[in-house]
Amino acid sequence: MHIAPLSPHDPTELGGYELLGRIGHGGMGQVYLGESPGGEPAAVKVIKPSVVDSETRQRFAQEVEILKTIWGARIAALLDADPEADRPWLATEYIEGLDLSRHVASHGPLPSLLTASLGATLAEALATVHKQGLLHRDLKPANVLLGPNGPKIIDFGLAVFAESSVSLTAPNTVVGTPSCMPPEQAGGEKPLTPAVDVYALGAVLLFAASGHLPYQATNIHVLFHQVIDPATAPDLSGAPDELVPLLTAMLAHRAQDRPALDDVVRQCRALIEAQGFKVAQARRRLTSHTAAPARIPDSLLSAAEAPTAPLPPTGVPAGTATAPPTTAEPEPGTTRRLPPTATDPAPDLTPGPGATRGVPPTGPDRVPTLADGPLPESGTRGTDVLPEPAPGTGRDPAVPPAPVPPAKARTRRPRHSAQARITAQRLRETYAASAPF
Known part of the structure; x- marks a missing residue:
């Protein structure tokens, strides 16, 4: 849905709903995407001031x-309303x-x-609406929303x-959508019966299957004549046999x-089952x-709700752009040093002979954490064990010095990147320093 x-x-x-954007409009009013104080999204319909009488x-x-x-x-539920407000x-x-119209x-x-x-x-x-003694009278493709849980x-x-002949419509006027309107409604007959919604549903299904409505004309008077004339049959071209x-x-x-409507349901079931489906x-x-x-576009959310960028490496000022290094060698002054151990007073993130990348050092001064545990096999979930670096190079031969590839070409499994392992190491350091056990 466009917002x-x-x-x-x-x-x-309006009425406690924060309005985030526009999602539709018509001759009488505007529809907004709103949000309740508790975060519940809502479609808020407002009558235009120019037509309020x-x-x-x-x-x-x-x-x-x-x-x-x-x-x-299958009915969009009412949440709240105030028809007596300055702006109803x-x-x-x-x-x-x-909606079905835009989808097709x-x-x-x-x-x-x-x-x-x-x-x-x-x-x-x-049929549920009719059981409650109501008629829709304006069913059309634009009034059928295709949501994540169905239409x-x-x-x-x-x-x-x-069965009511009482209406707010002025005499000799017809309201509704002519291209989906049955002849008796277009002719102004009263009272209307549930058959008006059956006709409109047929027009909606024809549009869904063929991309057009039963009658089409650029002139509204010609369109009304086609609908009312019993000799003019609806156009069913393009509909499956x-x-x-x-x-x-x-x-x-x-x-x-x-x-x-109950018969329509039965016939639709028969068509579905004839194709081998339930x-x-x-x-x-x-x-x-x-x-x-x-989804709701981030631009409509407040700054506090918008997604945040990952924290920069230690030593890099906030807002400074950083890129994953092309080798495992950290830049001077941009990484934290590991806690000293008994064997190495100042180890860094560059693995030495026999070391594994991304594994915290051990020793008498090492504080065990929940991150410690048996090393997983290479390729399993967790930190991979990498081969020893080439002698004298100080870097991992499995990570050749190459330009950073475009975003689309980067791997979707960050644990295989040098930057991901460095980030994981820093997270373990931070967690170990704050762990109470």
Whole structure:
């Protein structure tokens, strides 16, 4: 999910939530990434000051009340809200990931197996909403978020109670997304039934499988005419053959000809099992295919939370850039000396004949620590035992003097580098000096 920095005109805090960046916007408001005092991320939706009036507040308050009513594993949960504030706001569960519209635009349509899994998941979620006496009325690809735990439905701003003819919509006006809207909703019929969400889900699944919606037109009036006209069939081109019968039924012109959501779930299960998979397997494949890695850009975090650079070697001032040495020979004045022993009053990090690199010296003055123990075999977890240096060279023949390679070419196992062994030695020294036993 793209997160943009706050602008100078954006609030930095609402209802105790610290606002970190912008994650979306619309004609009525702005959505921010927020964080609670306890560190819980949230999507904070705020109504724009320019559109705040009594009707907007009433509609916003209705959305809050609906979000308090609905529940379900595939519904973004309400966290807090204040529709009476100077800038009305609500906070919902933050879902890290792309919406379906952006995912298809970036990665292409989903295979039929994953589309069927998405259909079963969303149909079950909508059935839960309907059991609570509600209709979504604005299901579309942008309102399906593909999170790390699977898809979730968001934005119940246009949701209404089923079988109700009462609406905040002005007479002779239609609200919603025309390209995903069923004919009865586009024609302004009241009351609406659960079949409106079945149609919208069919449009979402068609988009997931083919990359386009049932009707497309650059002119809004032409688009409405296509949706309402019973003679204009939806465009199912590009949809896999095995999905066409289900999509045709879900996008039927008459509401009574569309299947119930429970039947949609059963048909999606049959499509999954016909390909040799169980529903749970298909769900896992869908999540692994669509989920983005959870992350919040470091630029949005405070300095105290941002990742810190490793400490420089002893003797090097803070902020001084250092690079791993090309040989095992430490630079004068940049490394700490080891504690004196009975055999060597001033040993350094350069191994002598018969010595092993990275192993603390022993002797009567040596303080044993938990770091001590039997030496592991070469190549095992821990400090590797290296061969003796070539006579008279003072360096390890296994580490030839060569330029430091680019970052991408460096090994991902730092215990094999000279700098890693030097750092480990210093850590052991520090731990030994502070250990109480």
